[in-house]
Amino acid sequence: AIVLDKPTTTFDFTAYMLQKADKVNKALDAAIPMKEPHKIHEAMRYSLLAGGKRVRPLLCIAACELVGGDEETALAAACAVEMIHTMSLIHDDLPCMDNDDLRRGKPTNHKVFGEDVAILAGDALLAFAFEHIAVSSKGVSPARIVRAIAELAKSVGSEGLVAGQIVDTHSEGLSDVGLERLEYIHVHKTAVLLEAAVVLGGLMGGGKDDEVEKLRLFARSIGLLFQVVDDILDVTKSSEQLGKTAGKDLVADKVTYPKLLGIEKSKEFAHKLNQDALQYLSGFDEEKAAPLVALANFIAYRQN
Amino acid sequence: TRSKAANFDLMTYWASLMVQINQKLNEAIPVQYPPQIYEAMRYSVLAKGAKRAPPVMCIASCELFGGSRLAAFPTACALEMVHAASLIHDDLPCMDDSPSRRGRPSNHTVYGVDMAILAGDALFPLGFRHIVSHTPPDLVPETNLLRVIAEIARSVGSTGMAAGQFLDLEGGPNAVGFIQDKKYGEMGECSAVCGGLLAGAEDDEIERLRRYGRAVGVLYAVVDDILEESLKAKGDNDRKKKGKNYVEVYGIEKAEEVAEELREKAKQELDGFEKYGERVVPLYSFVDYAIDRSFAIDETGR
Numbered sequence: 200a201i202v203l204d205k206p207t208t209t210f211d212f213t214a215y216m217l218q219k220a221d222k223v224n225k226a227l228d229a230a231i232p233m234k235e236p237h238k239i240h241e242a243m244r245y246s247l248l249a250g251g252k253r254v255r256p257l258l259c260i261a262a263c264e265l266v267g268g269d270e271e272t273a274l275a276a277a278c279a280v281e282m283i284h285t286m287s288l289i290h291d292d293l294p295c296m297d298n299d300d301l302r303r304g305k306p307t308n309h310k311v312f313g314e315d316v317a318i319l320a321g322d323a324l325l326a327f328a329f330e331h332i333a334v335s336s337k338g339v340s341p342a343r344i345v346r347a348i349a350e351l352a353k354s355v356g357s358e359g360l361v362a363g364q365i366v367d368t369h370s371e372g373l374s375d376v377g378l379e380r381l382e383y384i385h386v387h388k389t390a391v392l393l394e395a396a397v398v399l400g401g402l403m404g405g406g407k408d409d410e411v412e413k414l415r416l417f418a419r420s421i422g423l424l425f426q427v428v429d430d431i432l433d434v435t436k437s438s439e440q441l442g443k444t445a446g447k448d449l450v451a452d453k454v455t456y457p458k459l460l461g462i463e464k465s466k467e468f469a470h471k472l473n474q475d476a477l478q479y480l481s482g483f484d485e486e487k488a489a490p491l492v493a494l495a496n497f498i499a500y501r502q503n
Numbered sequence: 504t505r506s507k508a509a510n511f512d513l514m515t516y517w518a519s520l521m522v523q524i525n526q527k528l529n530e531a532i533p534v535q536y537p538p539q540i541y542e543a544m545r546y547s548v549l550a551k552g553a554k555r556a557p558p559v560m561c562i563a564s565c566e567l568f569g570g571s572r573l574a575a576f577p578t579a580c581a582l583e584m585v586h587a588a589s590l591i592h593d594d595l596p597c598m599d600d601s602p603s604r605r606g607r608p609s610n611h612t613v614y615g616v617d618m619a620i621l622a623g624d625a626l627f628p629l630g631f632r633h634i635v636s637h638t639p640p641d642l643v644p645e646t647n648l649l650r651v652i653a654e655i656a657r658s659v660g661s662t663g664m665a666a667g668q669f670l671d672l673e674g675g676p677n678a679v680g681f682i683q684d685k686k687y688g689e690m691g692e693c694s695a696v697c698g699g700l701l702a703g704a705e706d707d708e709i710e711r712l713r714r715y716g717r718a719v720g721v722l723y724a725v726v727d728d729i730l731e732e733s734l735k736a737k738g739d740n741d742r743k744k745k746g747k748n749y750v751e752v753y754g755i756e757k758a759e760e761v762a763e764e765l766r767e768k769a770k771q772e773l774d775g776f777e778k779y780g781e782r783v784v785p786l787y788s789f790v791d792y793a794i795d796r797s798f799a800i801d802e803t804g805r
Contacts, residue, residue, distance in 0.1 A: 231661075234662065235662070235666070236661075236666050236669050236670065236673075238669065238673075239661050239665060239666065239669050240661060243661060286624075287624075290620055290621075290624060293617075293620065295615075295616040295617045295620065296617050296620070313597075314597040315595075315597045315598050315669075315672055316669065318592055318595065318597070318598070318620065319592075319661075319665045319668060319669055320661075321624070322588075322589075322592060322623070322624075322627065322659070322660075322665055323660050323661035323665045325624065325627050325628070326585075326627060326655075326656040326657075326659045326660040326661075326665075327656060327660050327661065329628075329631050329652055329653075329656045330652070330653045330656035330657055330660065333649040333650075333652040333653040333656070334649075334653050340645075341644070341645035341646045341648075341649055342645050344645070344649055345635050345645045345648055345649065346635075348631060348632075348635050348649075348652060349632055349635045349636050351628075352628040352629070352631045352632035352635070353628075353632060355624075355628045356624075356625045356627075356628040356629050356632065357535075357540045357541060357544065357625035357629065358535070360624075361540060361621045361624055361625040362536075362537055362540065364621060365537050365539060365540050365618070365621060366537055368617060369537070369539075
């Protein structure tokens with residue numbers, strides 16, 4: 200029961216993904232060592248090091264390498280994006296928000312540490328992401344780091360993740376949510392941070408402005424793709440397969456692509472977004488673009 | 504220079520900066536879609552009665568080294584944004600459970616807990632974004648901006664104000680000293696240091712500002728506790744938190760002694776800025792004001 204038929208490629212994506220994810224995991228582990236007060240740092244590390252596919256850091260690194268930078272140059276930015284992603288999950292899972300008990304196959308942060316510590320751990324991760332990118336970016340001009348900070352801040356705030364979460368919450372149970380509003384929610388809840396990941400990679404890697412803008416368009420397509428696939432998986436997979444509560448969109452009476460378009464049309468839409476995304480990469484060196492192509496396909500064809 | 508501080512008109516200086524800061528904050532958070540979040544953000548950031556002490560200290564520290572006010576305004580506004588974010592989250596039911604702040608209902612009382620969490624989450628990054636997109640590039644080199652970002656992030660983060668709030672929740676013996684150090688000392692330190700960084704101060708000067716700002720921040724908190732205890736003695740007894748007041752834990756004599764020590768420590772640090780002449784005067788006057796509270800701060804300066 201796969202979402203779409205998977206194409207064959209020569210690029211060894213699994214090996215690439217494992218190698219980069221390992222690098223990112225080590226960097227995240229080193230970025231936030233245990234210190235006083237222990238409980239906050241433990242809570243930060245609990246969610247940050249809970250596994251996860253590291254899609255955003257990988258996109259950041261792959262974009263950096265595509266424009267000619269190397270892995271190390273983008274590593275701090277890649278980690279910062281993952282810290283922000285984690286922080287948004289911790290806060291979204293809170294009882295007054297989405298009220299989730301399970302995340303990445305483990306009890307959610309507030310279930311383990313309490314709501315107060317979960318809020319503080321999220322705040323601390325949010326702040327540290329900016330500190331990390333400002334202090335630990337290596338081999339990048341300060342001008343580019345400043346641009347990266349503006350980009351990242353925009354993606355997480357009231358024009359980004361926060362806006363998505365609000366419109367999402369306010370749409371639950373509404374009967375007249377149309378495609379336009381659904382797309383707004385998905386673009387803001389998911390696509391903006393994927394976009395930031397890719398754009399930061401392009402900036403850190405020394406990409407020219409037109410290259411960075413092409414990467415931005417690529418990221419917007421895969422960002423929406425990511426969420427369309429998420430919607431499809433929510434209705435076709437079990438909680439065990441997903442590592443988070445399945446079918447909760449239905450329970451929360453949330454509008455989703457399958458609900459508005461049906462499963463088949465949703466899959467077609469996913470396919471189209473994937474094709475669009477790959478188009479934006481066509482101007483780049485084919486070999487260097489292989490990881491991003493594979494990441495786009497991975498997002499389209501993933502099973503959880 | 505110390506004696507000149509006694510004659511300095513801090514009230515006028517402070518009040519005129521407040522007008523400009525309030526105007527810039529108002530412009531920095533226009534209402535867009537979805538309007539609820541912007542209203543919640545504006546409610547706390549633009550709250551009447553906010554003294555704007557962190558921005559004023561940031562600007563005064565920047566001007567000490569001959570830096571332009573224009574260089575300091577975006578960071579000054581950012582300090583208020585991140586400070587407001589911290590306070591919104593501190594007031595939440597699962598934290599301090601404060602239904603009001605500065606005599607008005609707290610953010611979650613008006614907008615709901617979910618919106619209050621998100622308003623805080625949006626204000627932190629808005630602060631960082633405001634600094635990098637509004638600081639005139641010809642006045643502050645990018646390397647200094649990055650140091651300002653790192654400084655603010657560190658002081659609101661897991662070893663700074665978030666740590667202070669955590670210790671506040673945990674309680675425990677001697678917690679009050681740590682809490683004041685982390686919750687109030689951090690903000691004072693950060694405000695002074697950011698001003699210095701924006702003006703391109705030397706590293707040893709930054710460290711001096713660090714010690715000065717921290718002392719003044721804690722001094723404010725200790726004096727607040729002394730004032731609060733005296734109100735309580737007059738029968739105004741609606742405080743619900745025990746063991747969080749310095750005077751309650753250590754007694755009035757010890758509190759006054761600590762305040763005097765902090766006043767002297769802060770002034771001693773400023774003595775090291777002798778070569779900057781009269782530009783250090785506003786920083787001296789903050790120290791005395793922290794203890795004397797000789798006037799009420801409001802926009803009109805009256």
